[in-house]
Amino acid sequence: xxxxxxxxxxxxxxxxxxxxxxxxxxxxxxxxxxxxxxxxxxxxxxxxxxxxxxxxxxxxxxxxxxxxxxxxxxxxxxxxxxxxxxxxxxxxxxxxxxxxxxxxxxxxxxxxxxxxxxxxxxxxxxxxxxxxxxxxxxxxxxxxxxxxxxxxxxxxxxxxxxxxxxxxxxxxxxxxxxxxxxxxxxxxxxxxxxxxxxxx
Amino acid sequence: xxxxxxxxxxxxxxxxxxxxxxxxxxxxxxxxxxxxxxxxxxxxxxxxxxxxxxxxxxxxxxxxxxxxxxxxxxxxxxxxxxxxxxxxxxxxxxxxxxxxxxxxxxxxxxxxxxxxxxxxxxxxxxxxxxxxxxxxxxxxxxxxxxxxxxxxxxxxxxxxxxxxxxxxxxxxxxxxxxxxxxxxxxxxxxxxxxxxxxxxxxxxxxxxxxxxxxxxxxxxxxxxxxxxxxxxxxxxxxxxxxxxxxxxxxxxxxxxxxxxxxxxxxxxxxxxxxxxxxxxxxxxxx
Numbered sequence: 437x438x439x440x441x442x443x444x445x446x447x448x449x450x451x452x453x454x455x456x457x458x459x460x461x462x463x464x465x466x467x468x469x470x471x472x473x474x475x476x477x478x479x480x481x482x483x484x485x486x487x488x489x490x491x492x493x494x495x496x497x498x499x500x501x502x503x504x505x506x507x508x509x510x511x512x513x514x515x516x517x518x519x520x521x522x523x524x525x526x527x528x529x530x531x532x533x534x535x536x537x538x539x540x541x542x543x544x545x546x547x548x549x550x551x552x553x554x555x556x557x558x559x560x561x562x563x564x565x566x567x568x569x570x571x572x573x574x575x576x577x578x579x580x581x582x583x584x585x586x587x588x589x590x591x592x593x594x595x596x597x598x599x600x601x602x603x604x605x606x607x608x609x610x611x612x613x614x615x616x617x618x619x620x621x622x623x624x625x626x627x628x629x630x631x632x633x634x635x636x
Numbered sequence: 637x638x639x640x641x642x643x644x645x646x647x648x649x650x651x652x653x654x655x656x657x658x659x660x661x662x663x664x665x666x667x668x669x670x671x672x673x674x675x676x677x678x679x680x681x682x683x684x685x686x687x688x689x690x691x692x693x694x695x696x697x698x699x700x701x702x703x704x705x706x707x708x709x710x711x712x713x714x715x716x717x718x719x720x721x722x723x724x725x726x727x728x729x730x731x732x733x734x735x736x737x738x739x740x741x742x743x744x745x746x747x748x749x750x751x752x753x754x755x756x757x758x759x760x761x762x763x764x765x766x767x768x769x770x771x772x773x774x775x776x777x778x779x780x781x782x783x784x785x786x787x788x789x790x791x792x793x794x795x796x797x798x799x800x801x802x803x804x805x806x807x808x809x810x811x812x813x814x815x816x817x818x819x820x821x822x823x824x825x826x827x828x829x830x831x832x833x834x835x836x837x838x839x840x841x842x843x844x845x846x847x848x849x850x851x852x853x854x855x856x857x858x859x860x861x862x863x864x865x866x867x868x869x870x871x872x873x874x875x876x877x878x879x880x881x882x883x884x885x886x887x888x889x890x891x892x893x894x895x896x897x898x899x900x901x902x903x904x905x906x907x908x909x910x911x912x913x914x915x916x917x918x919x920x921x922x
Contacts, residue, residue: 453767456844480851484844491842 441466444473447481448505455481456488459510463494469513477505485510526593530563531627532556533635534572537579549575552636553585562594563634565627567619569599573608576615583614590615597624638735642667645681645726649762649877650779653693657700657725658783663805663878664727665708669790670803670881672739673731678705680715683724697725708787737794741802744816744884748799748911750824751890753789753897754781754880755904756809756871757837763847764840774836781834781904782878788900789881796893797886804879806849810857810872812882814918817911826872826909826921828863833871841870849875860918869921880904884911 445462447455459474466472476482482498485508489496499507538545539552553575556562566589568575575582576598590596596616603610603618610618627633644664648656661678668675680701684694694717705712710729761778764770770778786803793801802812809831813824840846854873863869880902885893890907897905912920 452848453763453845457767460843478848479855480846480848483851484846486844487842487846488844491844 442471442473444475446475448475448477450476450481452478452480452484456484459485459488459508463492463510463512466512469511472510472512474508474510475501475505476508477503482506482508526561527564528561529631531565531567531631531633532563533628533633534566534568534575535570535635537571537574539636546579549636550581550585553582553589557585557588557592562589562592564631565595565597566616567597567599567624567627568616569602569624571602571606573598573602573606577603577608577612586615597627599624638733638738640668640671640673640731640733640738641728642731643681643726643728645683645724646877648723649782650765650775652779653696654700654703655779655783657697657702658704659700659779659878660697660725661701661704661727662783662785665704665710665729666786666803666805666878668729668731669708669786670739670741670801671731671733672737672790672794672801673733675705675708675710675729675731675787677711677713677730679713679728680717681724681726681728682715682717683720683722684717685721685723686719689723701725701727704783704785708785739798739801741800741812741815742818742820743800744820744822744911745799745886746822746911746913747887748884749887749890749907750813750826750909750911751883751885751894751897751905752804752809752832752880752908753786753883753902753905754784754804754876755832755834755837756804756874756876756879757834757841758782758877758879759808759847759850759875760837760840760845760871761834762877764845767845769840769843769845770836778834778836784878784901786881789883789897789902792896792900793881793883793885793893795896796889798883798889798893799886800884802882804876804882806875806877808850808853808857808873808875809882810861810919811853813909814857814860816882816884817918821914823912823915823917824909824919825912826919828865828867828869828921830906831872831908832904832906837871837874838868841868846870847875857919861921862917862919863921865922872921 494510497509539548597619600618
């Protein structure tokens with residue numbers, strides 16, 4: 437996600453309406469997709485800046501710091517949303533490695549695979565990557581249920597790689613890939629070696 | 637005959653010294669009118685930075701004050717000025733009253749209706765003036781409201797069956813109306829759409845131009861209050877300078893009193909609520 441610079445202004449110990457006016461001025465001088473952090477230490481300042489942001493279409497986040505200081509993080513722009521500010525924290529430094537279309541044998545294995553994937557979406561923080569190899573590639577090409585679930589992962593920014601060699605082996609055309617992209621051995625091993633890996 | 641005495645002073649709320657003088661005087665005299673008293677004499681109380689401001693500015697301020705003192709038939713009999721870094725001006729006023737007929741703020745009756753004689757939002761708007769965010773026309777409009785005496789409203793209300801009166805100042809409509817029913821078996825019901833909130837104040841509130849005093853009022857009074865619609869209620873808590881009278885009157889007299897107030901120049905006057913039997917909360921805004 438494209439992101440401009442982050443600017444911080446300190447409006448502690450200022451009487452109303454100076455903090456909100458300084459915030460307005462700072463936001464106006466910033467280019468789009470920038471982030472403004474405002475430090476204040478009065479309830480009235482927090483409320484006024486929240487009001488200003490809300491009524492002018494800015495999204496914001498509040499963070500309580502020590503010594504009664506509140507940090508208000510305001511996003512200026514359209515593409516950028518508030519989640520973008522903490523993008524680094526939204527994902528676990530993890531890769532899920534899937535080497536089969538089931539977890540264990542038989543029909544139960546299918547149910548478990550779907551259940552595990554679906555449940556993972558319940559967590560606020562998702563793994564950074566999902567790598568599918570061997571029969572795992574059926575999950576991104578043939579199984580409509582898991583394709584839908586994996587699309588949800590993709591929407592939330594998770595990288596999904598299906599093994600090209602494996603698809604070839606099972607005679608699945610690259611056109612049949614419904615979600616994510618085709619991965620290669622180098623990138624896959626890079627992720628498996630440099631992030632924590634969980635194998636399903 | 638009984639004596640009533642009051643004292644109040646404020647820092648500047650507008651740039652024009654004459655108008656500031658008028659507003660400060662109107663604000664100081666307001667308590668007298670809320671009691672239904674007649675203002676007799678006034679003393680100036682002045683803090684002035686003579687090193688950085690010319691004597692002419694002080695004269696303008698005092699002329700503005702005198703203009704309002706004269707308007708209600710009182711006499712300026714003296715005063716005292718000291719050097720202060722921040723400008724202060726106000727009056728100590730002595731008035732007379734019939735001890736058998738004067739108005740308190742906490743003697744409301746059940747089923748009385750409440751009439752407010754000036755619009756709300758002055759705390760927000762004077763903050764906006766200090767922040768240089770209002771145009772000249774709006775400043776003029778706000779100045780006129782602030783400088784308007786409650787003198788005539790006070791005279792008019794005495795012709796009707798009024799049980800209690802208060803003037804709306806620093807604690808806002810919320811705080812001063814709460815004082816009317818505190819420790820009584822009564823609550824107040826306000827009708828949101830009938831409360832005269834100035835549109836310009838709403839706009840400034842949306843910009844976050846709200847003084848700390850208004851938030852303090854809200855912090856103290858919102859636990860006693862239920863606002864049942866989803867509308868913004870911050871102006872209900874806005875700290876007023878030189879606010880209007882809040883008059884508790886018998887319902888049968890309300891419309892006549894209202895009409896007379898509007899005809900006498902209190903154009904924003906409105907029936908904003910009523911006194912009801914005690915419920916769980918003190919104040920309901922519907």
